[in-house]
Amino acid sequence: MAYPQKTFAETKVHPGSLVGRRREIVSSTTLIYQLNVLKETGRYDAFKLGWHPSYSDPPLVWPIPNHLFWDSDVAKWIEGACYFLKQHSNSKVEAAVKELVEMIRSAQQPDGYLNIHFTVVEPTKRFTNLRDFHELYNAGHLIEAALAHQDLYNNDRFLETLLRYVDLLCATFGKGLNQLPGYPGHPEIELALLRLYEYTKDRKHLELATFFLTERGNPKGWYDRHYYDVESERRGDDPNKPPAYYPERRCLWYHQAQAFIAEQQTIEGHAVRAMYLLTAASDLVRVNPQAVDQKFEAAIYRLWDNMVQRKMYVTGGIGAMKRWEGFGLDYFLPQGTDEGGCYAETCAGIGVMMFAERLLQVRSNNNHAFMHFLANASAQLKLDGHFADVMELCFYNAVLTSMSHDGKRFTYSNQLASSDEELSQREEWFTCACCPPNVSRILGQIGGYVWSHHDKPDESSSEITVHLYVPSTLSFQVGSDTVELIQESEWPWGNGDIKFTLKTALPKVALRIPGWADSYKLSAECSTASTKNGYLDIPPNWLSQNSTFTLSIPLEPRLIAPHPFANQTTLSLARGPIVYCVEDADNPWVSDHFKAVQLDPRCKIEERSVYDDASGDSFVGLTVSDGASAIDLQKLQASPAVDAQASQHATPIKELQFVPYYFRANRGGKGQMRVGLRRAAPSAGK
Amino acid sequence: MAYPQKTFAETKVHPGSLVGRRREIVSSTTLIYQLNVLKETGRYDAFKLGWHPSYSDPPLVWPIPNHLFWDSDVAKWIEGACYFLKQHSNSKVEAAVKELVEMIRSAQQPDGYLNIHFTVVEPTKRFTNLRDFHELYNAGHLIEAALAHQDLYNNDRFLETLLRYVDLLCATFGKGLNQLPGYPGHPEIELALLRLYEYTKDRKHLELATFFLTERGNPKGWYDRHYYDVESERRGDDPNKPPAYYPERRCLWYHQAQAFIAEQQTIEGHAVRAMYLLTAASDLVRVNPQAVDQKFEAAIYRLWDNMVQRKMYVTGGIGAMKRWEGFGLDYFLPQGTDEGGCYAETCAGIGVMMFAERLLQVRSNNNHAFMHFLANASAQLKLDGHFADVMELCFYNAVLTSMSHDGKRFTYSNQLASSDEELSQREEWFTCACCPPNVSRILGQIGGYVWSHHDKPDESSSEITVHLYVPSTLSFQVGSDTVELIQESEWPWGNGDIKFTLKTALPKVALRIPGWADSYKLSAECSTASTKNGYLDIPPNWLSQNSTFTLSIPLEPRLIAPHPFANQTTLSLARGPIVYCVEDADNPWVSDHFKAVQLDPRCKIEERSVYDDASGDSFVGLTVSDGASAIDLQKLQASPAVDAQASQHATPIKELQFVPYYFRANRGGKGQMRVGLRRAAPSAGK
Missing domain, CATH: 1.50.10.20 (Glycosyltransferase)
Incomplete structure (x- = not known):
């Protein structure tokens, strides 16, 4: 415990x-x-x-x-x-x-x-x-x-x-x-x-x-x-x-x-x-x-x-x-x-x-x-x-x-x-x-949330489970030995490489492979490592020969959505563990809290490097430059229904800028923000 | 008044x-x-x-x-x-x-x-x-x-x-x-x-x-x-x-x-x-x-x-x-x-x-x-x-x-x-x-809702505005004359033809052209009739020569939807003024109140003639035989998001039967019914 x-x-x-x-x-x-x-x-x-x-x-x-x-x-x-x-x-x-x-x-x-x-x-x-x-x-x-x-x-x-x-x-x-x-x-x-x-x-x-x-x-x-x-x-x-x-x-x-x-x-x-x-x-x-x-x-x-x-x-x-x-x-x-x-x-x-x-x-x-x-x-x-x-x-x-x-x-x-x-x-x-x-x-x-370790009852050995990739050093005693594990990365930014340095031989290290990750790679290669329930178990004999190793979990933009039964049909941008939002600070034309903005699921998402002067923080921003549009509400009024087969009028948005959700509301502005954007319904024609 | x-x-x-x-x-x-x-x-x-x-x-x-x-x-x-x-x-x-x-x-x-x-x-x-x-x-x-x-x-x-x-x-x-x-x-x-x-x-x-x-x-x-x-x-x-x-x-x-x-x-x-x-x-x-x-x-x-x-x-x-x-x-x-x-x-x-x-x-x-x-x-x-x-x-x-x-x-x-x-x-x-x-x-x-008429102050003439197409006879006095207008149709069933018989010459008859109608036709043809604010104005001189005439408003199945801002993305079937629903009486396999059923907006809708023994009522039922499916929920669990770019698993529904919404809950059963069905989101692929 x-x-x-x-x-x-x-x-x-x-x-x-x-x-x-x-x-x-x-x-x-x-x-x-x-x-x-x-x-x-x-x-x-x-x-x-x-x-x-x-x-x-x-x-x-x-x-x-x-x-x-x-x-x-x-x-x-x-x-x-x-x-x-x-x-x-x-x-x-x-x-x-x-x-x-x-x-x-x-x-x-x-x-x-x-x-x-x-x-x-x-x-x-x-x-x-x-x-x-x-x-x-x-x-x-x-x-x-x-x-x-x-x-x-x-x-x-x-x-x-x-x-x-x-x-x-x-x-x-x-x-x-x-x-x-x-x-x-x-x-x-x-x-x-x-x-x-x-x-x-x-x-x-x-x-x-x-x-x-x-x-x-x-x-x-x-x-x-x-x-x-x-x-x-x-x-x-x-x-x-x-x-x-x-x-x-x-x-x-x-x-x-x-x-x-x-x-x-x-x-x-x-x-x-x-x-x-x-x-x-x-x-x-x-x-x-x-x-x-x-x-x-x-x-x-x-x-x-x-x-x-x-x-x-x-x-x-x-x-x-x-x-x-x-x-x-x-x-x-x-x-x-x-x-x-x-x-x-x-x-x-x-x-x-x-x-x-x-x-x-x-x-x-x-x-x-x-x-x-x-x-x-x-x-x-x-x-x-x-x-x-x-x-x-x-x-x-x-x-x-x-x-x-x-x-x-x-x-x-x-x-x-x-x-x-x-x-x-x-x-x-x-x-x-x-x-x-x-x-x-x-x-x-x-x-205390980054990793957990469990020592054998006789204190002869221990195992570390890494839950979160936060640049940090873990150091604890097993018996009279000090165990130290260091993880270094730019996480949640950068390319997703995490370099581990292990100061003591341990029986086992387990590294979490996030559910959102499409792929991962361990270097050096380890043919005996296996994933189980979302963790990559690295065996002791390999660790004893590889005191430094790198886990690569590609951090790439992706589209996520709530369950289709949710009372909204929306798309959101994510990259690794970070969920994004649109804010008026980057998209100053907005006046409706981005309610009319829709995203085509085939949109192109590009990364951009952002340095925020006020806070000195850097992060990866995202830009959708093809696939965002705004529904033309003047042409679409329910009375109370709309024709489901008519094509919807929408005005393309040249560039839609996204910042991490945690970063919202740091730059003044109008306080307009949205995480989930309407999923554009393709026209069915008549 | x-x-x-x-x-x-x-x-x-x-x-x-x-x-x-x-x-x-x-x-x-x-x-x-x-x-x-x-x-x-x-x-x-x-x-x-x-x-x-x-x-x-x-x-x-x-x-x-x-x-x-x-x-x-x-x-x-x-x-x-x-x-x-x-x-x-x-x-x-x-x-x-x-x-x-x-x-x-x-x-x-x-x-x-x-x-x-x-x-x-x-x-x-x-x-x-x-x-x-x-x-x-x-x-x-x-x-x-x-x-x-x-x-x-x-x-x-x-x-x-x-x-x-x-x-x-x-x-x-x-x-x-x-x-x-x-x-x-x-x-x-x-x-x-x-x-x-x-x-x-x-x-x-x-x-x-x-x-x-x-x-x-x-x-x-x-x-x-x-x-x-x-x-x-x-x-x-x-x-x-x-x-x-x-x-x-x-x-x-x-x-x-x-x-x-x-x-x-x-x-x-x-x-x-x-x-x-x-x-x-x-x-x-x-x-x-x-x-x-x-x-x-x-x-x-x-x-x-x-x-x-x-x-x-x-x-x-x-x-x-x-x-x-x-x-x-x-x-x-x-x-x-x-x-x-x-x-x-x-x-x-x-x-x-x-x-x-x-x-x-x-x-x-x-x-x-x-x-x-x-x-x-x-x-x-x-x-x-x-x-x-x-x-x-x-x-x-x-x-x-x-x-x-x-x-x-x-x-x-x-x-x-x-x-x-x-x-x-x-x-x-x-x-x-x-x-x-x-x-x-x-x-x-x-x-009193079917039509209204307005008499000239001197009671010399009148005009009738027809709001609803309900088989009926209107009869009223203008001065010492009895004005009678008869409309005969199978409305809201049949093909949408309404036959009018006018027993007295009047200055004007205005017939409502429903907002949902794609087209209409007056027979005999009347080149001087014009629509204004949703009503077809038929001039007196034409009426005096055509005491019987037919307005045809095609009654065809169509797909309607709520405004895209509504907290649902659904499609419903309608035909003329009638909105339809699905009921377990016709679709006895249902166990989830049709929550997982989705409709492709390109689906085929066919009419069928229904005679209800219990009530002696007849109506037009609708059948979707290509384009309905049920989301496979076992394969789709949000945690809390789902991958918006993965294709959705759905099981096709061979025939989905619709009846008029007003007809629901007349035949016992399990009490499962739905008007708006989920609009199927086409897969975007990866």
Whole structure:
């Protein structure tokens, strides 16, 4: 069992690469920028438990107090800061971490309780609304922050506090006579408790996580009824007055609590909640397999499949529905507000990465789960390599797009097309500020996603599986030896050559062959290497003779499309893991958010080298110089139908310029952008 | 000014034709069937003002009492019955009408008030919730019923009662010191009052309608605020507890009250409300032009255009959104529940017919409005013929599909595709039963939609405009002469020949050339006839020599599609005014609601003659024998994208059988049906 939150420290991302540059900007700018925002908005001092004037504000989204997540905003900033501090010192950040931890310590109540809102604003209402309020979610983020802090300082200052709080939680929740058989509406604490258990080896931490995960959705969990129904009745809720964001009056699927996890058939509801929940559920399968059955495991893969095959955008974004920040119907994937939605929240993209990373580990550590997955007839996927494909897709597109090049502007939702209602642009901050510190957090630990290694129990040898091609150096101990593997490339740019240098002989290296790759080549040639489930296994004897070798995965532009059942018929450009978009900055003639632009699937795509002055970034842009056109809408009005056999009038577009989706909204302009362009329907003639 | 509710009596629809057969079944079966349902459900006796046990039931849709529309159910049945009684006597129906009218008379309160709910259940709450409760809507339907009754019996028994109620309404509503400046959340009374004014010539009836139509949406209508806001506050409504069907907490556009009518830019909200409102607004332009300005007129055409070009299904149905029974975003036209919606309520289809019919009259009676329309650059339509095209489309598809062949089963929503969640099937009745009696009502007066005639002021001559080709005889008086025009055809079947026989010389006959027609031919030839705005004008001198003539409009199968911006890329089959669908009854192999079926736009379409044993109906079926296929889904899974350049695996379908959409769900089966089939994307190769 290895968590990227720990293993990242074994990886040095090379500066100058795309990922390296993003990490540098977080380290040099974003952490301080976000710290200042925490201070300006009152979050920084909130654990002093004074009254902040904003506590009296009416909720922006009824009934959620605007400050309800402040605990987690601070916790996530600390967690991200600790990851960066582990590799780059920064006295200002360090001082703030220290001060915050002392404030958090001082905020703890005599019985161990620790929460701003339920101490300052509604002290009599602890644990009365697990469903809608974020009490246990905040606790989970504080646990994660404390673990990162402990990993960095090993001084117990933060962890000690959280352990006392967790003691209280363990006493409060469960099936015991004086316990509450409830679980959080917003999962997070489950995955935090499992990480905590890895550190403490205290079984009650494992047991509480197991309880939360196996009890969730129990239709007869409390007094023979659903916990949330009884809880709601006890509060005296009016059933005709549900929270403003509920899709329906009684809506258990919003929280993934409509059934036991094992019995959930499709992925539903709030996307971030679903991802955090399934990340923890995947962990549980490995850590506590005897607590769950095959149905529980099967559900995890079933929900993953449903998500990836039917509810994920080509950028890796998830969640079409703004109202509940979550999943819509199968194949309902509108690109923007004026087409019916598109949310693709940054945190949900990060959640997909977490979920995928955990599934990659299930393969390695728990073959019984993996074999079960293989036997699942509906899962016609490229198995483990597929999980890394999706992880990579999410990272480079749905996640990287959420921060500006200067590290000071962020997105919350990441639509695939702008509209007059929602332009493609970033904000300085959000009232509900979950996303910006989450980006810092994931970039801080990204090294843990690049590769994984598994040591033989006797520590005599190890094997490394490379998931992502990020210029970086991996270095870790096997017994008394230091193993070092270096990958050097221009990835995701350049020609796709990755040069590996291995400093110690190992039994095996497995290199991911991306699902999108048409071909690959290993130099020197290795006749005994073979691909399995999307990974190229390189045998020990060849490695011992080839300590440097090159994997070439051609990076060429290609056209991708959503499933034909998706509610759009579009084409998008991709190159390697990068998905592209059109922006008004490069195509200034646009006035309709590229709605009328169509692409012929036989179009010619050319690469161009782009250097961006403002950011100093370079990337490969794409140009379609033959095959793009704009439908002439004046000549085409439905009344309500159009003649399907008449030829469509369209004006050719001489050159249509594409930039990486992650690069959007960095250059001002009108905020017009689109990823999926209409697929031109060839005229059938009459 | 002529209302189809009056002029229908001049037309005899020929028995045996499609429309004739539907009318016969209503006359012989449906009226009695519906009467029995009214009795069984308690509606029939409700005007006796006793307590019905169901009055205590909790609302199916909070906060609307389930019986709130009972007044209108009874009124619409009476109205429809009177239309049929005018042309076919039926003693049982006549006796029921008589008894109901006496009950309604007896239900009137001393001050003229007349409403079941607000007399029996909440007598202290009259006129306190114009926004959500249907008090004035019910009043409107009672006025319409009374007018139909008066037209039939001319005995004042019903109308007298309503005139007393309207007196109370005129005193209650307006801008006066002791009046309420409100207007109904569900329009209907406006069009009823305008019809009433035509009969009574009492200006206060016109003034109340004018007030309701011009005051609607006033942001400062009451104490300098929106009427609905003040009204809501007076009720003590909790703003966080809106009616369950509201799209948003404060949602004025649901009721078309977000702005003055003149300032509304797009058609929004509840579709039936919008249609009844705009029907009345169109009437007002003609009846009381000095009360409205050019902006008011322009809005009517702007909203029509927005609806037809962007928010109407190829069947003529409107309203994609089930939650608010209304309009979605521009071009958001999913075909079924599993694609994101589709409502296309029967009453909304009838409302489109009413609105279109009124617009056809604006052309004839108010040239200033018409010229204004011509000058409207955004209205690139076929002008008046276009309105009749849409009226015809709605009638034959969105409306006729709502009643079974035996006249005893009905639909409320008319989706274009079935799904596991909502099969294509009919019901015996509905708790909210607006649709079934509305179908009887429209079929009772359909003769008034077939043609219109305008007499010269001196009654020396007349002109007839033929809108619909329905085998029928028109007969009316001009001065002391009887004018008779007969049209004979197999329409909408046969080859499209329509034989006209004119019994009196007239100055002019104009025949509609449908927008969907590729060609037409008049025999004998008439070199002086010319088409204008979709109508073929036949001059008097030719008519005086050709009292019989034939118009041939070839009825051939064709492929139609929604606008390319619609959230689907589909093809549908049509033939003349009839839109087709595929059903499992003819294609029993289907198991996926035809979701995977695709059509090549170059497919061959053949006609076949179908005789339906059960109903005795004949029609033209269509068969695609080359060009239909089913996508092989096993070979195509998005993860999340698919390779846009790979060829798609599809299995050819030997013969795909189509039947008219109106004919669906008459033969049992699995309830699987679809109108729009996926347009096959030709492979681009690699």
